[in-house]
Amino acid sequence: MHIVFPEGSGCVQRTEDLAFVKGIGTVDYYETPPQSKADLIHRLRDADAVFLDYSVMDAEVIQACPRLKFICFFGIGYGNCIDVAAATRHG
Secondary structure (H helix, E strand, C coil): CEEEECCHHHCCCCHHHHHHHHCCCEEEECCCCCCCHHHHHHHHCCCCEEEECCCCCCHHHHHCCCCCCEEEECCCCCCCEEEHHHHHCCC
């Protein structure tokens, strides 16, 4: 499983706190926020799971990430997970 934290310290205060996640799969942790939607897509394109703080996960981003199965928001006021399969079903 490829897990991505694309927003750096926005999601995780200390990278050593990711030790438990690294037992599940490979982890990409970015130190700085994505600079654009294209940068976000670049960071996520091979991800199976993503943990976000504030980036917008719209249809364009989700469709550009065909392996994505799990999205979790850590931001204030969020307690949400997105079922990617359900979110991309049409009809």
